[in-house]
Amino acid sequence: MRRWAAGLLLLAALVVGVWIARGEASPHPPGQWAPRAGVEPRYQDVSGLRVHYVRKGRGPALILLHGLGSSIYTWADVIPALAQDHDVVAADLPGFGGSDVPDELASSVYPATVLGLLDRLGISRATLVGNSLGGAVAVVLAARHPERVRRLVLIDSAGYNLEPSKRPMSLRLVGSAPVAAALDALPIRRWLVTRALRQVFYDPARVTPEKVEEYLAPLARPGATDAVRSLINDRSGFGLPALVSEVRVPTLIVWGRNDRWVPLADADRFAAAIPGSRKVVLEECGHVPQEERPAEIVHLLEEFDPGR
Template identity: 35%
Template sequence: MWSLLALVVLAITVVVAMNWAPDQPVQKLQDRWATAPSRFVSVNGMQVHVRDEGWAQDPVPVLLIHGTSSSLHTWERWAKDLKADHRVISFDLPGFGLTGPAPDNDYSIAAYLRFVQNLMDTLGVKKAIIAGNSLGGEIAWRFAAEMPLRVEKLILLDASGYDFKPQSVPVGFQIARIPILAWPMDFLLPKSTMEDSVRDVYGNPDKVTPELIERYTAMTVRAGNRAALRKRLRQLQAGEQAALIKDVRVPTLILWGGKDKLIPPEYAERFHQDIAGSKLIMFDELGHVPQEENPVVTLAAVKIFIQ
């Protein structure tokens, strides 16, 4: 009996040792993930990770908003190209990336709208072309519906907003929803869990590289982000304001991955129907993060739309 118990304890010890990944302070991650032109801007009591690039005098900058558990890095290829002709602003939302958790633990869409408004004010942006992916897409269209005078054009990439029914949910999101796993989740992060989660949002999982897994892992273990994700998911009310989508009156481009299993393509059609005059482009081979999976082809459509 004692031998069996010893083996169990040994097995648990080995598993914990192999998957040990406690929170990391933001200062430890900055050298690798906040290189120039990154800077930190004070907004709503947070030090927000921002990249503000390109034509500084641009009267209508391009504002890029990432999705759940992502970061401004998802837009790097877009920003590199767009900054030749535009001012391009990307940033880490509260609860994600290097910005980290919100002091008030409010991760409602209303709180994110106030945050984006205050960030724009801080950066001196009166009006912007706003693009958003997933959660960032919901923030973008809600902003356009409620503050249309501050939005020149809108670009939605696999946006949330309806009470959608996923075909598949990344395993990391599934774990974050289970209260009993909350404490272990703050200290353990199996490499396979992160890899499976990222592969799940790509149309072609073979495009997921070790470098990509390293980045998503670093953003996950930023101090406070795992707890913030749990709080965000508890505050999630899918489809609560879907009726407002019809209030969007700015020119809108909808880009969608035909292989998106998290928010399937049928919801792209609903956005297209509900937003008058919108244009929809479906990328049959891409998944939930088309701007990251194939920045070249997605950006080509965007440049035509905004220029």
Template identity: 30%
Template sequence: MLKTLLLIVGGLVAVVVLAGLVGWLLLRGPDIPYEKLEAKYATKASHYADLPGGVRLHYKDEGKADGPLLVLVHGFGDSHFSWEGWVARLGDRYRIITVDLPGHGLTRAPEGYVASADGFADLIDALAAKENLPKFAIAGNSMGGGVAWQVAVRHPNRVNGLILADAAGWPATTLKKPPLAFKLLKYSWGRAFLRSIDNTPLIRSGLRGEVGDPAVITDAFIDRWAELQRAPGHRAILMSIQPGKHSQATKEVLSTIKAPTLVLWGEIDPLIEVAGAHKFAEAIPGAKLIIYPKVGHLPQVEIPQRTADDVAAFLTAAGIQ
């Protein structure tokens, strides 16, 4: 009887293991060479800068060449494409640089690269120094918002304006029900799994759950997001991004920001509670706050016209024109 039971259990285990193996084989997503991705996604506006740490940073330089400079920084897993709506609507008045952070887009970083929000902020400073950029207004969404305010804190001489869109920084404002991919990131086995698969299904469900109107997240948007994550080394960096020594927002730190500041937020953001918007606005001297009803985590994607208009009005009022 015991022998029979063991055989049954052993058979069930074998079936489970086989099913897991088959599932992994179906889901696995090998790297896509940079050359192929660049041929598809780079444009005549693309530039590359060799920066400290072995980073070859990709950025696009668009808009009015002699206009005031606006630097835009995307969120976790995203790329410079997140800002297409703003580039189209603000490019007639501003010179716009959109960057791909290490582990994202078309930027290359060496194996073992350790990424953090404060490290990303220092890379923006290094890019500005290398390319001799004038003072700029900087905007960031989500993780990129955390990078943006850290640039304003760590390199205030670079910044004449700060725009935070659903920005990271206040740990207590992060919701307790993140997308499945974020849940998997908490575990070493989950990170290992995400490093080896095509994450398109997780990206689709995650992104469409982050916005007020899922229709704005098109299949083409999802496919591009997923393909760029499969650049060599990207998924390893995404799975290992560190909080950084200075990535947590506090009133003491944010009160040092002197640049005029605009805080934009989607009222129904399911990733970072709208309470974070109020905390940023209260902590940064003179900050202006705009909250958008029925909008989620990506206001620059969901309502590009309205947010671009608000940004233009803010920059004009700050004398950045």
């Protein structure tokens, strides 16, 4: 681990030098996806936190929850189609995207914030769709507040991999003290984000400069990288996996066969623990099917949770 950190810091120094020499601004400013998806930024105050979200469409409520280090951008390619028959809400979890970074970030903040946002938006029941970290949050809500959850969709969900030792090396490096200091430099953030995305996607060609900028921009906010590190080092694990077996709402489990961050074996564990759940495996797909295979995700969601 120390050798990894030392090597990464050396690389950071080299990258910083190259970046300073170039002195170039990004030709791909973030946020351009929103007009294409037909959404505008909205905000709600939830327990003193300003929560950023988008909302589109009419019909049964569909709540989209992103993963660690991500944002509502991850749902950009599925929102327009889903909104034809659903009331679609995609929210940035605290510390990510455009939502506030709490002074103290604990795993308990996330389910409480989602529940509070539903209250503020007047949504009594919804289908929760969670990818990675968002899946863990959705599981907690489905287990503890089943009266608020109509259906549950887990897309390459966290839950059985929340122990720090079970996480990918990229995440463990970000959680280490030496690398944490280097993250304040834009070049090393850019290098880490690019490296992580190339692991997340089955096809690394999908990691375009625009995509890198969309993931990178929110991490430049004060405290944003602290939020990521806090979750990486959080050992509470949302009370998972113990809570998984308490889920009783109809559940769809979707997994990319080639997910290098959360193994396919975890999909089997979810399926075995949740009675009556259905599992779908997508071939040649990585950790974020909603970005890599958006049309198939839309089809699966509309089939599982028909709209109006």
